Amino acid sequence: MQSRAECNFPTxxxxxxxxxxxxxxxxxxxxxxEVNAALAEFAEAHALPEDLRRDLSVALDDLLANALSHGRTxxxxxxxxxxxxxxxxRVTVIVTDDGPPFDPFARAAPDTTLSVxxxxxxxxxxxxxxxLMDKVDYQRRDGHNVVVLxxxxxxG
Amino acid sequence: xxxxxxTSNDIHIVSIxxxxxxxxxxxxxxxxxxxxxxxxxxxxxxxxLDYISSAGLRVLLGAAKQLRASGGTLGMFGLxxxxxxxxxxxxxxxxxxxxxxxxxxxxxx
Numbered sequence: 001m002q003s004r005a006e007c008n009f010p011t012x013x014x015x016x017x018x019x020x021x022x023x024x025x026x027x028x029x030x031x032x033x034e035v036n037a038a039l040a041e042f043a044e045a046h047a048l049p050e051d052l053r054r055d056l057s058v059a060l061d062d063l064l065a066n067a068l069s070h071g072r073t074x075x076x077x078x079x080x081x082x083x084x085x086x087x088x089x090r091v092t093v094i095v096t097d098d099g100p101p102f103d104p105f106a107r108a109a110p111d112t113t114l115s116v117x118x119x120x121x122x123x124x125x126x127x128x129x130x131x132l133m134d135k136v137d138y139q140r141r142d143g144h145n146v147v148v149l150x151x152x153x154x155x156g
Numbered sequence: 157x158x159x160x161x162x163t164s165n166d167i168h169i170v171s172i173x174x175x176x177x178x179x180x181x182x183x184x185x186x187x188x189x190x191x192x193x194x195x196x197x198x199x200x201x202x203x204x205l206d207y208i209s210s211a212g213l214r215v216l217l218g219a220a221k222q223l224r225a226s227g228g229t230l231g232m233f234g235l236x237x238x239x240x241x242x243x244x245x246x247x248x249x250x251x252x253x254x255x256x257x258x259x260x261x262x263x264x265x
Contacts, residue, residue, distance in 0.1 A: 029178060029179060032177075032178050032179055033179040036177065050236075050238075051237045051241075054206060054207040054236070054238035055238055055241070057175065057177070057206075057207050058177075058207050058208070058209045058238070058242060061177040061211065062209050062211075064178070065177075065178035065209070065210075065211055068178075113247060113250075124213060124214075125210035125211075127245070127246070128210055128242060128245055131245045132241070132245070
């Protein structure tokens with residue numbers, strides 16, 4: 001397993017548009033943990049509202065776990081790139097991977113009215129991402145899957 | 157993620173601190189499955205739970221099914237706004253008992 005440091009981009013970039021960080025991780029469960037740890041650190045440094053950071057953590061966890069469960073793992077141990085950008089109005093998260101084309105939002109919403117016994121295990125993650133974020137988008141671009149999540153600060 | 161247990165009369169109170177996500181769920185599932193064996197009434201204390209993703213919801217669904225199969229009941233209290241939102245979006249708030257406080261959970265169960 002390659003460590004984050006070996007495949008990482010600079011983790012703290014500051015531009016005129018605001019603040020953010022970008023990191024690449026391997027498509028494995030440890031990679032999901034690294035991303036959420038970096039997000040927590042970033043949220044604390046920039047005093048993001050707690051509930052907004054929690055919503056982002058849930059969305060990132062479900063998005064990345066979904067990618068892993070669909071086997072969208074390239075040979076590159078740093079094949080998933082997560083970019084987080086913060087400006088005065090919103091937090092934008094861009095998740096890019098080099099796996100085969102896969103639109104996570106193309107699936108139908110699960111039936112959330114079923115009882116505990118009837119409920120199949122799984123299928124909820126992407127539904128949560130779509131509901132918790134203010135905007136989600138998928139594009140296939142230059143051989144990569146590009147997923148964009150937007151959370152408005154005013155709604156956080 | 158850490159799990160602590162205590163009892164109040166015949167109710168087992170299980171506190172889950174930290175996050176319930178794809179990283180911590182396998183361990184949480186293992187611990188909960190062992191803790192729930194032979195137990196009837198379980199109240200989950202979420203006052204130290206930071207956030208829960210669908211991987212965590214799956215663990216709770218498994219726990220609820222395990223308890224129902226043995227005639228037990230599962231309740232929870234201490235949810236923060238984000239955790240509550242996830243429960244509402246997923247529909248879990250209608251199929252699992254959510255209480256406002258520990259006192260309310262203990263009185264109702």
